[in-house]
Amino acid sequence: MAMKVFVTGGTGFVGSYVLEALRLAGHLPYALVRSGSENKLPFREGLVIINGDVHDPVSYSTFLKDMDAVIHLIGIIREFPGRRITFQRMHAGATRKIVEESVKQGVKRFIHMSANGASESGVSGYQTTKAEGERIVISSGMRWTIFRPSVIFGDPRGRMEFVSELAKPIKLAPIVPVFGDGQYKLEPVAVEDVAKCFTGAINNPAAEGRVFHLGGGTVMTYNDVVQTIGRAVGRQSTHMVKVPFGLMIPLANALGGFSFFPVTGDQLKMLGGGNVCPEHDYQKVFGVTPKPFTKDNLAYLTPRR
Template sequence: MSCILITGGNGFIGRQIARRAVADGHVVRSIARSGRPTLTEPWVDEVDWNAADVFEPQDWRDQLGGCDAVIHTIANIRESPEQGVTFERINGDAAIIAGLEAERMNVEAFVFLSAVGTPPLVSERYQAAKLRAERAISDLDIRTGVLKPGPVYGEGANQGHFPYLVNRCLRAIDDHEFLARHFGDQRPLGVTHVARAALRVALDSDEPELLMPHSIKSYSENSSQ
């Protein structure tokens, strides 16, 4: 059993990582500005939900005590500069702050959910911020891992960021390898694959430090990994 802190644990991917970590018997903590999600599933009661702003580490630093790994999932695909929501801040600075705090508290591993490219109709600043964070994280004096998925679709009740029909199309593509391979690194990936991969990289020092979409796909429900 390990202790995992998920930054953004009540988000689309963060919730799936938390659910799987609980199912695997791990101690799970989350920090997010909105705290506990509005879910009634039994696993939710097993997570230590903390309402905190990643940019104010003095309010959540104590949650790193005894943690074996931090998985950083905070990101945004829309900017609202008047509210302080910019790609530079949310997709870049947040990850760097979380990584530095993990290093400061001697956490064994830090995993960053990055992206293989910029989503359609989104500014290139989105990816530039994530790449800046990747470079900074690589300099940390702890074990680090970076996942770079393409579009991540929801499964079951966890529908994610895309409209219903788009989400179904992405899943249909992923279900047919002969179609998915034509998308290259932009192949769709199910959120469960991303969650499994993030947990493995966080907890297994033998896992690679960088996972691209084809590697993330290998962490399937039926995989022995």
């Protein structure tokens, strides 16, 4: 059955794929977009654009009255407090705004993007505010589903994506720095599979009231991830040099607030802690066979001219 679905974060990496998956499934997506960002949407046809700001419910409240579901995808991976871009504001504050307005307007179904590792006792503000956002959703009274993806990979189509960022130095430098020993484990999941889960949850009773971890099913060390990316960009073997976390974290803490510096101290702490999912129930509930993290599936790193 076709449904009207209100989507936040539709201009982002995952959001662009979710909008496409919704349209493919026959639903009508309504995308909340800040004025001037419409050109970041993946398409216009078959999409209702709402100019507004998630922090300003007046800008979108009337649309929520007719929605069958809300998909909330807004999130950030690093803070820039001078631009009012903080984990607290974007993960907790934005979630509280959209949840409260959804309840007020009678929305019954709410699907939320969190992150693997979200925890009140997390090692970073990213993790603790993701956990706070989850608590807001769970206590809303709506029929909710929460997704906690691991590292997401896929063609960024001009957006930020973990693998594409890692590929830049691998393509250009003879030696690639690896933080720590590189033996910490990751479980990359394809963005197309993440989008299928969000779309598949909308009208699926088996998904309601549940938290799903989204991992690709293959656990890899960070070193293996780097080597796989290297092969995808044409390197037989990628030479790596280990940089101690004890050296990098203080430096990243000092410079992470500047956009020119590639990582923050919190990001390094999370990376060193690994990113592996404790369960894979999503595969059965949503009928998803994970797309593996292989050289062939990273072809987007070397686009044909």
